[in-house]
Amino acid sequence: MTDERAIDVLLETVSDAVWIVAPSLEVVRANAPFAALAIDMREPWWRDLCARVLAGRGVAAPARIGERTYAITANPLQENAGAVFVARELTETRVERDDLLELAVTRIFATDKPLAATLVDVLEFLCESDGWDYGALRIGSDAAPPAAPIATPIATPIATWTRPDANVDLAEAPATVSLRAADRLVGVLELRPSRGGHPRALERAGGSLARLIERHRLLEAIERKGQEWSLTFDAIELPIFITRVDGTIARVNRAARDLAGAEFESVVGRPIAIDAREPWRTLADVVAAVRDSRTPCTAQLTDNTRTWDVSASWFRSASDDDERVIIVMRDVTTVIELQESVRRGEQLAALGELVAGVAHEVRNPIFGMGLTVDALQSMLPDDDDFNELAGVLRTWLDRLNRLMESLLEYGRTWTLELRGGTLGDVLPPVIDGCRQIAAQSSVAIETAIEPDLAMLLDPSRLTHAFENLITNAIQHSSAGDRVVISARALRDGGRDVIECAVRDEGPGFSPSDLPRVFQPFFTRRRGGTGLGLSIVQRIVDEHGGTVSAGNAEGGGAVVTMRFPAWREWSTTRTNEPTTS
Amino acid sequence: MVHDTNERTHHILIVDDEELIVLAMRKYFEGLGYRVDAAHELEEAQALLANRAYDLVIADLRLTGIGGVEGLQIVSDVHQRHAHTRVILLSAFGTPEIERESYNRGADAFLHKPKAMMEIANVAMNLLEQS
Structure with a gap:
């Protein structure tokens, strides 16, 4: 096989397009893939490339031919016999590179660098990954107009970058690419190609860079909006x-x-x-x-x-x-609870009215019975047996009467007259009033009441509640026991409250009774009406407070009430004039 | 008998719409030696008052249905006719306002039901002793 024949075989077996151009720019030899290339020989880039190769320089350059991108390498033949060109399709490689570029841009943007530095990084990456030598790169400021014609120097570059080993050929025309992001000019990229860099390739690089920047900014904006929306939505x-x-x-x-x-x-x-x-x-x-x-x-x-x-x-x-x-x-749990509470209150009021009505009507017959017993006793001989039985009858009538009084009290509809006051105004008279009953039972009353416990209160109603509680405590005490009444201010769940407790040293509440002690008519005391604690609960309720029953650590019952403190009142009361 | 009745000849008028209460009170006060008349309604009481000057009138505040305050009218009538006649009003539902009003009209005592007979009698006797 001759050398010539061997070259023909070689040419036809490679997939790259290979062709030889004579100094006249005529293609003198080519393989089948070259025919598929369909290069328009009138294109300036083609003429430019040929001129450089025929001048004796090896050139490597990307070229966009049709829809595809090719890497073209060209070398002069010896003795000015023309040049040999090899074109290798780069489309696949190009796609990969774009992906890499995007990845790089994303990474670079993620570092929070200023835009200029970011662009430099991106361009450096471009040059390295592309294998092309773009020579000097200049990135213009935001204010700079898109530099065309190219020779216009950019007044205030926001960054300049020169590849250290760049062989800048000033004779070559530099390419300038505007960098736009979201319709705003963010910079001008000036690229001076050397050694085969092609303006179009540079434009593409700049264009893709600008698109990436824009996309990045857009994504950022979307993300920011999304975050704002999420925050609002979450709030x-x-x-x-x-x-x-x-x-x-x-x-x-x-x-x-x-x-x-x-x-x-x-x-x-x-x-x-x-x-x-x-x-x-x-x-x-x-x-x-x-x-x-x-x-x-x-x-x-x-x-x-x-x-x-x-x-x-x-x-x-x-x-x-x-x-x-x-x-x-x-x-709407709270609203429903409130509605229920109002309904309960209305039911209670209706029930109260009924109960009070009944109690009122029963009162007269009880009165009549009492009078009759009295009249009967006054007319009969003073006989011990008869007197004893008349006493029993009166005891029953008394008990019935107390029940009626309690029912009237429980059922009465009150017009609450709340006003600012302190527990210190209300408690001492009540306690003094109870001392006589306590003394009769040999029970000592002790107090531990903090001063200035201000709250909104209806003195007569609150007095009634305390009377009930203290009397109750005394009734459950044995001789020698103490009844302790304490009141203090404290913080509970961020609110100022006044806690007031009445504690005795009696047998205490049976644990199984605790859930029911505030129910009307629940009593373990013989002759008790079972309305005392219910009335207390009602009064505490009227004052916006809560009441709970339990047993003290050392034994004995303790009933604890909590009322909202009235800070406004105590503040105005204790505020000292300030001098400044 | 607890009480000595020899010198008591005072004349009492008892007014209450509850016949049984009137009965018990009449028996009791008669037992104490008083002369007792009784009326069950306002007109009846007014008729008796027009005929006689009683030493003491014991009247229920309410002589008719719910909310009645006929007792106040009796106080006024007594006060107009017989200045020396004492009046005790009894009430099961007297409010402070009504109590005040009864004193304004000249009542001598306002007692809240229920009261033991002896308490009523004590008040009555005190008033009669003063007159």
Whole structure:
């Protein structure tokens, strides 16, 4: 085989396009892949490339031919016989490089560097990964206009970068690329190609860089908006679910996540009918109702501890034309409790009225019976047996009468007259009033009452409550026991409260009785009406307080009341004039 | 008998719509030696008062249905006719306002039911001794 023949065989077996150009620029030899290239020989870049190679310089340059990118290497033949060109398709390589570039840009942007430094990094990467020598690069300031014609120097470059080993050929025309991001000129990239760098290739590089910057900024903006939206969404205290019409949860806010609880780490993407329990059951029903009717829908549900008002509405998402159901839940537990409390109060008032009415009507007959016994006794001989039995009859009548008085007291509708005052104003007279009964039972009364315990109070009502409690304590005490009345200010759950306790040294409450001691008519004391503590509870309730019963550590019963402290009043009272 | 009745000839009018209460009180005060008349309603009491100057009138505040305060009218009538006649009002539901009003009209005592007969009698005897 001759050398010539061997070259032909070689040319036809490679996949790269290979061709030889004569000094006349005529293609004198080429293989089959070259024919597929279809190079337009009138293109300036082609003429430029040929000129450089025929001048005796080896050139390597990228070229965009048709839809594909090629790496073209060209070397002059000996004795000015022309030049040999090899074109290798780079499209695949190019795609990879773009991916790499994007990755690099993302990484570089993630370092929080200033834009200029970032661009330098990106360009350095471009040069290194591309294998091209772009020579000197200059990045213009924001204010600089897109530099065309190219020769215009950029007044205030925000960064300059020169590749250390760049062989800058000033004779070559530099390429300038505007860097724009979100319609704003962010810089001008001036690239001076050397050794085969091609202006178009540079423009592409600049263009892709600008696109990446823009995309990055856009993503940043979207992310920021998304974060703002999420923060706002999360800041709403009402649980909000956004579902697709099939019930799949698309979005939730923090309150909704909290509602779902730790049990369901991520509810997004799950059907709203997470399980058969509440609230999911009702929420699923609501979504179905909204989906079917395309109208807003409301419901109320009760889960383990809370009651929720649920409102759901339908909307079409503008972005993806998809249908959504938005569910907003409102915790109405407190409202419901208040309503119940008001209803209980009304029931109690109605019951009270009835009871008081009955008690009132019963009073007269009791009075009549008492008078009759008195009259009878006054007319009969002074007989011991008869007197004893008349006494028994009177004892029963007294007891009946006390019950009626208690019922009247319990059922009476009061107009509460709350005013600012201190426990120190109310307690001492009550305690003094009880000392006589205490002395009769040989019970000592001790007090530990802090001064200036200010609260809103109705003195006569509160007096009545304390009378009941202290008398009760004395009645449950044995001779020699003490009854201790204490009152102090304290903080409870961020609120200022006044705690007042009446403690005795009697047998205390039986644990099984504790839940019932405030129920009307519950008593363990013979002859007791069982209304004493109920009346106390009612009065404490009227004062916005709470009352609880228990046993003291050392034995004996203790009834503890807590009232809201009235700070405004005590503040104005204790405020000293300031001198400054 | 606890009480000495020899010198008591005072005339008492008892007014109460409860016949049985009137009965018990009449027996009791008669037992103490008083002369006792009784009335069950306002008009009846007014008729008796027009005929006689009693030493003492013991009247229930309410002689008719709920909310009645006929006793106050009796106090006024007594006060107009017989200045020396003493009046005790009895009430099961007297408010402080009504009590005040009864004193304004000239009542001598306002007693809240229930009261033992002896308490009522003590008040009555004190008033009669003063007159």
